[in-house]
Amino acid sequence: MSKRDYYEILAVSRTATDQEIKSAYRRLAVKYHPDKNPNDATAEEKFKEAAEAYSVLSDPEQRRRYDRFGHAGVSSSAGAGAWGAPGFGGIEDILGDLFGFGDVFGGGRGGGRRTAAQRGADLRYDLEITLEEAASGMTAQLRIPRLETCDTCKGSGSAAGSQPESCSTCQGSGQVRYQQGFFSVARTCHVCRGLGRVIKNPCADCKGSGRVEREKQMEVKIPAGVETGSRLRVSGEGESGTQGGSAGDLYVVIHVAEHEQFERQGSNLYEAVPITFAQAALGAEITVKTLDDEEKLKIPMGTQTGTVFRLRGKGMPALGGRGRGDLFVSVTVMTPTTLTREQRRLLEQLAEVENKDLENKGLVDKVRDIFG
Secondary structure, eight states: OOOOOHHHHHTOOTTOOHHHHHHHHHHHHHHHOTTTSTTOHHHHHHHHHHHHHHHHHTSHHHHHHHHHHGGGGGTTTSGGGGGGSTTHHHHHHHHHHHHOOSSTTSOSTTOSOOOOOBOOOOEEEEEEEOHHHHHHOEEEEEEEEEEEEOTTTTTSOBOTTOOOEEOTTTTTSSEEEEEETTEEEEEEOTTTTTSSEEOSSBOTTTTTSSEEEEEEEEEEEEOTTOOTTOEEEETTOSOOOBTTOOOOOEEEEEEEOOOSSOEEETTEEEEEEEEEHHHHHHOEEEEEEOSSSEEEEEEOTTOOTTOEEEETTOSOBOTTSOOBOOEEEEEEEEOOSSOOHHHHHHHHHHHHHHHHHHHTSOHHHHHHHHTO
């Protein structure tokens, strides 16, 4: 059976540029790759055919010979031997980019032994504090359970007097190769789990893992102004790495407990304060509690329920020391539910006076007085 024209296979013209040829091959490689078409002999054949065409047309000398003499001009390097053609490095590059195989065809690129050193895991600690502690800052005493390097074997995982041995399954590379059709794929060795070595005589304390679980006690400074969701990073206080890898980090996540008196919004605080009818009507000076101490607040005569007063600088400190927020005090006029005999007598006298005043005014004036 005669071979198809290489330009026809890639669906490009005979004057196509190197980039057009490469793009055409990339498109066909994606479409007919065996991983995307398992057990499809036709797709596999088209994939091989496209690779053979690209191996010739991507090489300037072979392309010149092919353009002049056709398949006969490249018969020594095309066909079954095309995988060794000079242009095959370009095929490997493309497949590595497309499918992440790296050393997919068993060449030397990217197939070296992977390093055994691994960074330790990051840890999270959820810390609940009060609003007062968030306002002033504090030093928290933490107890962190974590994996630390075994002191007995110094992290090697092997008992005293012994050393890890090279994995016989992967020959120390950490990878084994599997043949899939006409090409091979490297996978993590299932025996050594990619480390390239096995421990025949494990350490009794860490059971060969190189790490043991311990509880670390430490102090962490919580800055003033933190709020729920604030995250503090303590570098190097996570779990220890393996085989000389660096330690992870500790992340302290803050949760500020709800306060019985104050509501927080950013750096501002909000407080609801009850006042009596007499205080609202006549005006008064009351004492309100702030986060730090107490403040005097003047209530003007005729204050209505829901009136909000602002105390500047009496809120939460901004994180990083950039000033403080404000305290907003909302007053509620309380209606008594029980009255003494004297209170009732006085209110009845007030009601009598108010009724007479309303009778002497027109409707518009009455409404105006009622609503201020």
